Amino acid sequence: MGQSHRLSPPTPAQDCQELTDVERAIETVINQFHCYAVKGQKEYLTPxxxxxxxxxxxxxxxKVKCVGPLDEKIECMGDPDEAKLEFGEYWDMMGDAAKGCRRK
Amino acid sequence: MGQSHRLSPPTPAQDCQELTDVERAIETVINQFHCYAVKGQKEYLTPxxxxxxxxxxxxxxxKVKCVGPLDEKIECMGDPDEAKLEFGEYWDMMGDAAKGCRRK
Incomplete structure (x- = not known):
């Protein structure tokens, strides 16, 4: 797996408090893309x-039903080892899963 | 603020292990939407x-520069107290910020 990635707080220096829980959460979702996007060297994931x-x-x-399980979407991506899913599409897919499991 | 929301593992019962770090991260991003979407009762956020x-x-x-800070995007959403941002658009905006700070 690729190594993980640290969100570095931007300058100026005084802006150096720790990341918030939400920033760490977003960082975690980014890291998974980098960890699994080995063939595409962090540029893309294969199906x-x-x-x-x-x-x-x-x-x-x-497995969330109401959105249509992710594996159906993966099936439609094309060649399991050649098709390329970039970060934006990966993020959208995570969003579909998130929408599916949002309960009021 | 609205109360938070628990991703409940779907049935069947034996699928009851704890959520993974990525699922908890996605849950955290969902919860922020629910916490701040008070006027829209978890349906939408105002600017x-x-x-x-x-x-x-x-x-x-x-504040990530390369994507254009989020507050510029918020400016374009319309009336600060009346415009409505639904969950999907919120997730897309978080994705823009995530894309902006991804470092190879």
Missing amino acids: NELRELVVQKLPHLG | NELRELVVQKLPHLG
Whole structure:
């Protein structure tokens, strides 16, 4: 797996408090993309890599019915080892899963 | 602020292990929307509510230059107290901030 990535607080120096819980959460979602996007060297995920991420890291979210499980979406991505999913599309997919499991 | 929301693992019962770090991260991002979407009763955020979220919860991410700071995007949303940002648009904005601070 690729190494993880640290969100570095931007300058100026005094802005150096710790990341908030939400920033750490976003960092965690970014890191998963980097960890699993090995073939694409952090530029893209293949369907196989994304499926591995979903199975290992989204055992519950990945099965949310009301949105249509993620593996159906992965099926439509094309060649399991050649198709390329960039970060933006990955983020959108995570959003679909998030929308699916939002309960009021 | 609205109360938070728990991602409940879907049935069947044996699928009851704890959420993974990524699922908890996604849950955290969802919860912020619910916490700040008071006027819209968790259905939408107003620009003012989103600005408050960004200032309080994204002190670093919100200032990421390369994407264009979030407050510029909030400016374009319309009436600060009347315009409505639904969950999908909120998730997209968090994705913009995430894209902006991804470092290879």
